[in-house]
Amino acid sequence: MTRYVVNGTVPPAGADFGFVVPGNYLWDVVGVTAQLNTAQPLVHARDISGHVKTGTYYFNGGFPTAHAGLIAGGGAIQTGNLAALSFTGGYTFPDLGYDVTGDFSVEFTMTVPNPNPNSGSIITWTNTAPSRRITFGIRTDFDFGFLREQIASDEIYHWTLAGIVDDNLPHTYDFVYAASVASLYVDGVLIPPASATAPIVMTSFTRVGTALGRVVPSPGQNCIAEAISIFAFGLTGGQVAAHVAALAGGWVTYMTAVLADLPAAFWPLDDGGGGGREPSLVVSDGTTELVAIPPGFPAVATPGPYQYSWQPDLNADTQSSDGTLTTVAIPRMLLKPGHTIGVRTPDIQPGDRWSKVVLWWDDNFQNAMSNPDPFIYAPGALLVITPPGG
Amino acid sequence: MSTKVVTQPDVLSGVGFAFVVPAGEIWSLRSINALAKRGAGGTPGRAYRVDITDGTTVVGAFGAADAGTDPGTCEITWSQCPAGVGATGANGVVSAPMLVTRLPTGYNIIGVITGAVAGDAWDHATCWVDFATDAAP
Numbered sequence A: 001m002t003r004y005v006v007n008g009t010v011p012p013a014g015a016d017f018g019f020v021v022p023g024n025y026l027w028d029v030v031g032v033t034a035q036l037n038t039a040q041p042l043v044h045a046r047d048i049s050g051h052v053k054t055g056t057y058y059f060n061g062g063f064p065t066a067h068a069g070l071i072a073g074g075g076a077i078q079t080g081n082l083a084a085l086s087f088t089g090g091y092t093f094p095d096l097g098y099d100v101t102g103d104f105s106v107e108f109t110m111t112v113p114n115p116n117p118n119s120g121s122i123i124t125w126t127n128t129a130p131s132r133r134i135t136f137g138i139r140t141d142f143d144f145g146f147l148r149e150q151i152a153s154d155e156i157y158h159w160t161l162a163g164i165v166d167d168n169l170p171h172t173y174d175f176v177y178a179a180s181v182a183s184l185y186v187d188g189v190l191i192p193p194a195s196a197t198a199p200i201v202m203t204s205f206t207r208v209g210t211a212l213g214r215v216v217p218s219p220g221q222n223c224i225a226e227a228i229s230i231f232a233f234g235l236t237g238g239q240v241a242a243h244v245a246a247l248a249g250g251w252v253t254y255m256t257a258v259l260a261d262l263p264a265a266f267w268p269l270d271d272g273g274g275g276g277r278e279p280s281l282v283v284s285d286g287t288t289e290l291v292a293i294p295p296g297f298p299a300v301a302t303p304g305p306y307q308y309s310w311q312p313d314l315n316a317d318t319q320s321s322d323g324t325l326t327t328v329a330i331p332r333m334l335l336k337p338g339h340t341i342g343v344r345t346p347d348i349q350p351g352d353r354w355s356k357v358v359l360w361w362d363d364n365f366q367n368a369m370s371n372p373d374p375f376i377y378a379p380g381a382l383l384v385i386t387p388p389g390g
Numbered sequence B: 001m002s003t004k005v006v007t008q009p010d011v012l013s014g015v016g017f018a019f020v021v022p023a024g025e026i027w028s029l030r031s032i033n034a035l036a037k038r039g040a041g042g043t044p045g046r047a048y049r050v051d052i053t054d055g056t057t058v059v060g061a062f063g064a065a066d067a068g069t070d071p072g073t074c075e076i077t078w079s080q081c082p083a084g085v086g087a088t089g090a091n092g093v094v095s096a097p098m099l100v101t102r103l104p105t106g107y108n109i110i111g112v113i114t115g116a117v118a119g120d121a122w123d124h125a126t127c128w129v130d131f132a133t134d135a136a137p
Helices: A237-249 A251-260 A364-368
Strands: A003-007 A018-020 A027-037 A104-111 A121-127 A132-139 A144-150 A170-178 A181-186 A189-191 A224-231 A265-268 A280-284 A289-293 A306-311 A325-329 A340-344 A353-362 B002-006 B011-013 B016-020 B025-038 B047-053 B058-064 B072-079 B084-088 B091-097 B108-114 B121-133
Touching: A027 A340, A104 A237, A170 A237, A181 A237, A237 A251, A289 B025, A289 B072, A289 B091, A289 B121, B011 B121, B016 B121, B025 B047, B025 B108, B047 B072, B058 B072, B058 B091, B108 B121
Parallel strands: A306 A325, B072 B091
Antiparallel strands: A003 A353, A018 A340, A027 A306, A027 A353, A104 A170, A104 A224, A121 A132, A132 A144, A170 A181, A181 A189, A224 A265, A280 A289, A280 A340, B002 B121, B011 B016, B016 B108, B025 B072, B025 B121, B047 B058, B047 B108, B084 B091
8 A cells, every 4th residue: 555645735825725626636535734824803793683694794903093084975885904803801892993074973773782891992983173072981880871072162962862672683783963963873773962062081982871970991892893884975864773773673674774774884893702613624526516525623713823624434533622723524535537625614704714724535446446457546656646637 | 246326216206205126136325315405384294204115015114204494405315324414594415324235136215305305306216236147047
């Protein structure tokens, strides 16, 4: 028996790998090993109904810091990558740095989880002239929310909210600034401001509710944010109500309703949960898929690299405790010229890269066959391993 | 013995497919690979099954789990391997163990979607087999 090793051509980033059995060879597959280096964890976005969906939004760096201002005409969707997001302690959103002039609206959709100890700013929005900053924050552990605006004349608005329960259900918060009036809608209901015009002291927040009057700093925010939309105009109450009503139809319905009103920027956000890639080992005859073996283990949330080993051993299905090494049992396969063997990773990301790709195969099949296939390489002759597909 | 891929089931209709070992051949199954289209609401009761019959009597039955959210698809591979389940959103990939057996002429390989709902149907099915001619005296 002679065992051969084929070092696979490393595919480009974001691509899966495969081998093609070359002419005059018959591959008795002993195993396939490869390492997947991931750019960053894939975070599954979750729609309003709770179904996990894969998204193209993942966190690979800082949010653009250039203040480009509102996009003329609205409707352009920015695929923003929000930096500094922690999947363990919650989410800290940086200043999105979005300049606005005139009327505008900000809409958040969030799920309020079980109590969290932190509070803070979700978005700080600065207008260059005159100086205007809107700081929007939501506390998720004391059933309240508030919005505060600082403008050149130091006006401040307070909203007192009650009854926002930590219920793991999505809620919408719409801040609308139109005709020099600031309004807050929570779940489509207009909340009148509790007070107006008082000097601004800090950009921290005033907690209302069970700890009325207590001021806390704003380091970060723990919540499960679904989306942030910024409109270059003041939303009407009817538009807000339509958005809220669309939540019942699931994520696609909600997004469709929001996009119909042409937001200047729209970020559907990935929430915590994490997930890794799930490569299936796939064999085909060059045309028809014959075998597709999933990894059989849950995807790993932490960054890789992930080592995979596919073996025709029924006891091979194992995964290391840290999830970085997965062995997968595959059927014993004898592959003919033109057959392909490789992996298919539906959720592979552009920055991911397979490396250390190795295929082992034996030529001991001849002894098991009474009528040797004419493609079997005659023993004793010089064997040259050609590149896959060559 | 040679190997071949059979891409055209003898029966492919709705939630069922069937391959029949043709006259003069003996099949040894390497794999059965099939793609199920899945309507909404089948989860979690939906599953898949392959029955081997001699044309009348079931001599072997091999189950497979469903995977992925629905509506969607699920690709199932029955082969000599352990069971495995994976999914990316609405697209599931499942492997299921199946004994590699020598099937004489006339034996049936029947695939079924169990617990099916409206919109469930097989899209296609493929058998990868080693076969020999049945040189019976």
